[in-house]
Amino acid sequence: xxxxxxxxxxxRDRKNPSAQKKVAAKQTHAAxxxxxxxxxxxxxxxxSFSLAVLFFIFSIFSAGQFWPFNALRSASGSGIAVGYDxxxxxxxxxxxxxxxxxxxxxxxxxxxxxxxxxxxVCIIVxxxxxxxxxxxAIIVFLVGAFGLxxxxxxVNR
Amino acid sequence: xxVAIAVQMAFLTSYGSAFTFALKPSISxxxxxxxxxxDTPLWDNQNxxxxxxxxxxxxxxxxxxxxQNLIPYIYFALEYKTPAHAHNESFAIACSNSGPTNSSINDxxxxxxxxxxxxxxxxxxxxxxxxxxxxxxHYTRNWTDGxxxxxxxxxxxxxxxxxxxxxxxxxxxxxxxxxxLNWSYGNAFVFKIFYGESYTSxxxxxxxxxxxxxxxxxxxxxxxxxxxxxxxxxxxxxxDINTLVAQIVFFAITGLILGMVGVYIYQTKNRxxxx
Numbered sequence: 281x282x283x284x285x286x287x288x289x290x291x292r293d294r295k296n297p298s299a300q301k302k303v304a305a306k307q308t309h310a311a312x313x314x315x316x317x318x319x320x321x322x323x324x325x326x327x328s329f330s331l332a333v334l335f336f337i338f339s340i341f342s343a344g345q346f347w348p349f350n351a352l353r354s355a356s357g358s359g360i361a362v363g364y365d366x367x368x369x370x371x372x373x374x375x376x377x378x379x380x381x382x383x384x385x386x387x388x389x390x391x392x393x394x395x396x397x398x399x400x401v402c403i404i405v406x407x408x409x410x411x412x413x414x415x416x417a418i419i420v421f422l423v424g425a426f427g428l429x430x431x432x433x434x435v436n437r
Numbered sequence: 438x439x440v441a442i443a444v445q446m447a448f449l450t451s452y453g454s455a456f457t458f459a460l461k462p463s464i465s466x467x468x469x470x471x472x473x474x475x476d477t478p479l480w481d482n483q484n485x486x487x488x489x490x491x492x493x494x495x496x497x498x499x500x501x502x503x504x505q506n507l508i509p510y511i512y513f514a515l516e517y518k519t520p521a522h523a524h525n526e527s528f529a530i531a532c533s534n535s536g537p538t539n540s541s542i543n544d545x546x547x548x549x550x551x552x553x554x555x556x557x558x559x560x561x562x563x564x565x566x567x568x569x570x571x572x573x574x575h576y577t578r579n580w581t582d583g584x585x586x587x588x589x590x591x592x593x594x595x596x597x598x599x600x601x602x603x604x605x606x607x608x609x610x611x612x613x614x615x616x617x618l619n620w621s622y623g624n625a626f627v628f629k630i631f632y633g634e635s636y637t638s639x640x641x642x643x644x645x646x647x648x649x650x651x652x653x654x655x656x657x658x659x660x661x662x663x664x665x666x667x668x669x670x671x672x673x674x675x676x677d678i679n680t681l682v683a684q685i686v687f688f689a690i691t692g693l694i695l696g697m698v699g700v701y702i703y704q705t706k707n708r709x710x711x712x
Contacts, residue, residue: 326702332695336691344678345667379695382702383698412678
């Protein structure tokens with residue numbers, strides 16, 4: 281901005297102090313909104329991450345048939361063994377869902393957006409857990425992940 | 438000529454498949470009630486085979502496995518159709534703990550180490566091979582020792598004048614007093630069903646079947662136990678991590694990635710001062 285232009289603005293502000301106050305008030309409101317928004321995103325990120333950790337543990341225990349899932353697997357019988365694998369798939373998908381939400385919120389606070397590279401990292405981690413749980417678990421996870429990503433794409437297009 | 442041979446082969450194939458003396462019980466979600474009354478929808482949905490060797494009459498054998506407190510029990514149901522039932526009509530399920538390739542199991546009832554007998558009046562006997570106790574003879578006794586093996590009841594009121602027997606045996610039992618069924622998941626075992634009416638005098642002790650007179654029997658039947666329900670169905674698993682070390686490594690790697698995301702989220706608070 282040239283010195284001349286700055287001088288003109290100063291003179292205008294001296295003549296009209298209420299306009300200056302309005303601009304300052306707008307800036308204060310915007311800053312307060314940003315703080316509220318970032319606080320909300322941070323809290324949401326922490327909650328999502330906590331749920332992601334919870335479902336990570338559940339999906340690992342389910343895939344590996346550790347306690348208490350071993351009893352559930354034994355009780356399910358061979359006829360509905362696929363049903364148990366579906367449960368592992370659902371747990372894996374929920375882990376993926378909340379991990380993406382948590383990471384996405386954290387990135388947004390920093391002024392970035394979640395990109396494919398972040399989503400792919402989440403997919404790789406989750407798909408190994410689902411694969412451990414069985415083919416049915418992989419299918420459930422992939423269908424869920426495809427649906428989620430399609431929904432996000434549709435909302436943001 | 439070729440057509441005739443083909444027709445004959447097709448007939449033989451269908452005949453053979455209809456009378457394949459093999460049973461493959463599946464794990465039933467419902468427990469059959471051992472009361473000698475046929476649970477029609479339940480048994481009709483179970484694996485079965487029809488045998489014709491008992492005096493030319495029809496004997497249909499049903500079988501299923503039911504888990505009780507995660508312990509497998511094998512259930513047999515015998516449906517015997519005959520115009521007239523003998524007073525002492527009895528069936529003995531002679532079981533081996535060997536597969537069909539074991540040559541020591543032959544057509545004789547004495548070659549089977551485990552014999553479970555049930556009579557039309559519901560009375561039952563258990564015979565064990567007690568060779569390991571250095572007794573040379575088999576012995577028979579009433580099954581009254583409170584073991585969880587439950588024997589049958591029967592009912593002669595069903596259609597076609599058929600008698601119906603239901604038998605429940607624990608599959609993996611190490612009996613303290615002798616050898617008993619040890620049928621593991623996924624493996625095949627041989628058994629045979631003998632028909633008999635001969636018993637010692639009721640006044641004798643022990644009062645028992647005279648198996649030497651029991652010469653009427655079915656062919657050998659191969660029974661294949663279902664796969665272990667606690668194991669994954671074959672071919673469904675996509676990634677097998679069986680060893681503890683591999684499981685720990687897998688958990689550590691995935692947990693590390695999750696932890697890095699957690700640290701990233703935590704650092705967000707420090708980097709954005711206004712939060």
